[in-house]
Amino acid sequence: MDELEFRRRIYADPETTDSDVIAAAKADESKRKFWNEQKQFDKQLKQAVKVDVPEDLKHKLIWQQSANEFASYQKRSRWYVAMAASIAFTVGIGFTMWYHQPVSIGGQALAHMQYAETERAHSLLPVDLEQVNAKLASFGGSFTDMIGDVEVVNYCHLSTVRSLHLIVDTPQGKMSVFIVPERGDVRVPAEFEDKQYHGESIKMHHANIMVVGNKGADLTEMKKAVTDKIHFSA
Amino acid sequence: MFARNRSGSSRVLSNMKAKHKRYEALVNAFHADIFRYAYWLVKDRSVAEDIVQETFLRAWRSLDSLNDEKAAKSWLITILRRENARRFERKQFDTVDIDDVSVHDETQDAEGDVQDRELHRLLGGLSDEYREPLVLQLIFGFSGDEISQQLNLNKNTVMTRLFRARNQLREALERQNEQRGQANG
Structure with missing residues (x-):
């Protein structure tokens, strides 16, 4: 070489x-x-x-990685939190909507009919117009005249709605008249029925009136009587 | 479902721990040499530090792709060279041609002896294509083959550049000694 x-x-x-x-x-x-x-x-x-290496470089490198990871962890956990919040929100909204869904009180009225059968028994004192109007006054209404042979007048709760329940003896059998104050979250079906009874409702300005009678009973007359005679003050 | 999730997340956690350990080992083993290499690439301590930080951040993010621990060194060097190139793309318009600026490293000035300082200056004065393979050899103990792989160059080219790099340094030193001799004599 x-x-x-x-x-x-x-x-x-x-x-x-x-x-x-x-x-x-x-x-x-x-x-x-x-x-x-x-x-x-x-x-x-x-x-x-072999130039001098900055003394803190090693720590900086380890720290910056932790910081970077923490940032991405935060991002990730933000995602989780957002997800959880969203689920909680949906559940909350769903529950609220379920809770506040319009109550259909036709069924409630029918159920009440059963109860009214027993209710009627222990108040055999006749009911006069004054008594009816005294109770109706809390809804801001009154009858100008009696709507027939009223046997019972009582407050009752149809779902959460405080209503006035009148039981009237008619030639077509017992009929019930429910006066249900107007409330946004209450849905009153135009007609409803079960095996024993059927009912129809009348929408008035301040209240809904439901008339329930035995199956086959003609409710027209009673409906007419109620709409003619009831008045709301406001 | 929850039990499975829990064991899944604990596996993620232990994976994270393992990744941390790996990363810290990587930092401990290589940060000094990587910094020195960066310094000789850019000849500026603070820029070198920036690049090294960026390099290790990228290393952390893609640590899972590092399968062979033996390759860690050249893996880091590759990331660092890419980071450095990126810096030039970014700062194309506001860089000074660094070869025209005389390199001064304060810490070296303060501590190193005259010969060391002189060599430092001469190394800084080498052109990049000579300095880079030389620094890879001196810092990382890379062989000619390893350097040629790292820089994506033909091995003969690498050997020639290494030869020229040392040759230039020797000649420069001799020239200076002569000048000093003349000045003294």
């Missing part, structure tokens, strides 16, 4: 383990000397490239 090639190889890699370079160095004292000088020089170079 000539001098130039030897130098090239040493310069390129002073720590070479190539056998031909080693053999050339063994055979030539001056080459060995050159190589040793180069190794020495390389030590200095290695020293020179």
Whole structure:
């Protein structure tokens, strides 16, 4: 190996383990000397490239990763929180809507009819117009005249609606008249029935009137009587 | 369903722990050399620090793609070189041609001996294409093959550049010694 090639190889890699370079160095004292000088020089170079590393760099690197991760964790947990909040909100809205869904009180009135059968028994005192109007007054209404042979007049709750229940004896059998104050969340069906009774409702300005009679009973007359005679003050 | 979720999230947690450990090991093992390498790429301590931070952040994000621990060094170097290139894309218009600016490193000035400072200056004065393979060799102990892989260069090219880099340094030193000799004599 000539001098130039030897130098090239040493310069390129002073720590070479190539056998031909080693053999050339063994055979030539001056080459060995050159190589040793180069190794020495390389030590200095290695020293020179070892610039000081900022003391806090390591901590910064570990910290920035934690910070980065925390940020993405926050993002992730925000997502979870948003999800949970959304579900809770939906459940809440759903529950509220279920709770406040318009109550259909036709069924309630029919159920009340059963109850009224027993109710009637223990108030055999006749009811006069004054008594009826006294109770109707809390709804702001009154009858100008009696609507027939009223046997019972009582407040009752149809679902959550406080109503006035009159039981009237008619030639067509017992009929019930419910006076239900107007409320936005209450739905009064125009007609309703079960096996025993059927009912119809009349929508008035301040209240709904429901007339319920036995199956087959004609409610027209009673409806007419009620609408003619009832008046609301406001 | 909840039980499965819980065990799933604890697995995620333990995976995170393992990832943390891995990352910290990576930082401990390589941050110093990576910083030095960055410094010799950009010849500015604070820019080097920025690039190193960016590099490790990217390393963290794609740590899962590092399958071979032995490859970690060259993986980091690859990320760092990409970050450095990105910096040039970003700051294309407001960079000074760094080769024209004489490199001064205050800490080296303060501590290093004259020879060290001189070498530092000369290393900084080498052109990038000579300095980079040399620094890879000096800092990371990379072989010619490894450097050629890292820089995507032909091995002969790498060996030639290494030779020229040292040759230039020697010549510069000799020239200075001569000048000093003349000045003294």
